[in-house]
Amino acid sequence: MSIEVTNVTKRFRGFVALDDVSVSIPSGQLTALLGPSGGGKSTLLRIIAGLERADSGRVEIEGLDATNLPPQKRNVGFVFQHYAAFKHLSVRRNVAFGLEIRHRPKAEIRSRVDELLTLVHLEQFADRLPSQLSGGQRQRMALARALAVQPTVLLLDEPFGALDAKVRKELRDWLRRLHDEVHVTTVFVTHDQEEALEVADEIVVINEGRVEQIGSPDDLYDKPANDFVMRFLGPVTQLGDRLVRPHDLRILAGAGTEPAAVTGRITRVTRVGFEIRVEVTTEDQVVAATLTRTEFRSLGVEVGSVVRIHVPAGAGTAAVADRGQMLPAG
Numbered sequence: 001m002s003i004e005v006t007n008v009t010k011r012f013r014g015f016v017a018l019d020d021v022s023v024s025i026p027s028g029q030l031t032a033l034l035g036p037s038g039g040g041k042s043t044l045l046r047i048i049a050g051l052e053r054a055d056s057g058r059v060e061i062e063g064l065d066a067t068n069l070p071p072q073k074r075n076v077g078f079v080f081q082h083y084a085a086f087k088h089l090s091v092r093r094n095v096a097f098g099l100e101i102r103h104r105p106k107a108e109i110r111s112r113v114d115e116l117l118t119l120v121h122l123e124q125f126a127d128r129l130p131s132q133l134s135g136g137q138r139q140r141m142a143l144a145r146a147l148a149v150q151p152t153v154l155l156l157d158e159p160f161g162a163l164d165a166k167v168r169k170e171l172r173d174w175l176r177r178l179h180d181e182v183h184v185t186t187v188f189v190t191h192d193q194e195e196a197l198e199v200a201d202e203i204v205v206i207n208e209g210r211v212e213q214i215g216s217p218d219d220l221y222d223k224p225a226n227d228f229v230m231r232f233l234g235p236v237t238q239l240g241d242r243l244v245r246p247h248d249l250r251i252l253a254g255a256g257t258e259p260a261a262v263t264g265r266i267t268r269v270t271r272v273g274f275e276i277r278v279e280v281t282t283e284d285q286v287v288a289a290t291l292t293r294t295e296f297r298s299l300g301v302e303v304g305s306v307v308r309i310h311v312p313a314g315a316g317t318a319a320v321a322d323r324g325q326m327l328p329a330g
């Protein structure tokens with residue numbers, strides 16, 4: 001393991017931001033800290049970085065007890081949402097900064113910076129000032145600067161949070177490819193489940209100062225530990241006392257006697273792009289299922305038709321914690 005966080009608790013004037021959190025972060029992987037705003041993700045990242053002290057607990061980085069080490073002794077690189085570049089220095093000098101203050105030989109700095117600028121696709125912008133870059137290019141420069149000193153761990157706090165949706169998406173694909181090239185242990189904070197599912201090898205779901213689940217994107221999606229994780233990772237609907245994903249539901253035309261199926265009547269059909277949302281009202285619930293157009297057509301049903309709903313084996317489900325509540329489909 002590259003980073004071991006053990007029983008970390010952090011309070012801010014009595015408010016518990018992290019409550020006895022333990023997390024193992026594997027070497028060489030891209031790990032996402034995912035959760036709603038205020039859940040404690042940034043606090044955990046800042047404690048790993050040494051920018052914040054835990055009230056109790058321990059942080060180990062590559063086998064070294066880092067609990068009481070200052071940030072500069074932890075060999076970590078960071079990138080924040082709003083990256084503070086040196087405005088009067090060129091992109092090249094910004095990337096070189098960490099190497100210059102370590103008095104590395106000039107030739108070494110030059111070749112390392114060239115290599116990094118190529119890695120982040122900024123070769124042609126080397127002589128510009130940060131103000132002459134786009135937001136996405138600036139964050140790539142920030143990453144190159146963080147990587148320059150060869151950190152053992154790269155910590156990214158919502159690195160693409162301030163960018164528009166399209167650039168964000170491009171940068172997340174780029175981060176995945178970059179990580180496949182350099183393999184530095186990377187931890188990034190995000191509140192965007194799609195970003196985490198798409199980019200991360202491993203996801204730590206954090207909510208209200210506690211770890212809800214740790215696992216691969218597939219684990220979390222297919223085997224959510226609880227209803228919070230299930231709801232946070234995608235749309236859900238309720239069938240009986242379980243939460244299920246609307247697109248996992250199978251619809252069969254007509255009434256039937258299978259014990260595993262629930263019978264109901266179609267009360268609404270909505271087309272959303274290539275998907276069809278079908279609302280089925282059972283004896284005591286309104287259930288939302290998502291079908292492809294082809295699936296829907298082959299059923300030959302319409303509003304008013306009687307259908308059975310099935311949850312296929314292997315579909316991720318979670319028990320509903322708050323019984324009796326009717327859930328809208330996401």
Ligand SMILES: Nc1ncnc2c1ncn2[C@@H]1O[C@H](COP(=O)(O)OP(=O)(O)OP(=O)(O)O)[C@@H](O)[C@H]1O
Binds near residue numbers: 040044
């Ligand atoms: N320096 C501080 N002083 C007081 N309270 C703080 C401080 N830093 C964080 N908190 C509180 O601790 C809780 C966790 O904050 P944190 O920034 O870790 O959450 P987060 O999951 O990263 O949320 P976001 O996605 O909004 O950044 C929040 O309620 C926040 O208000």
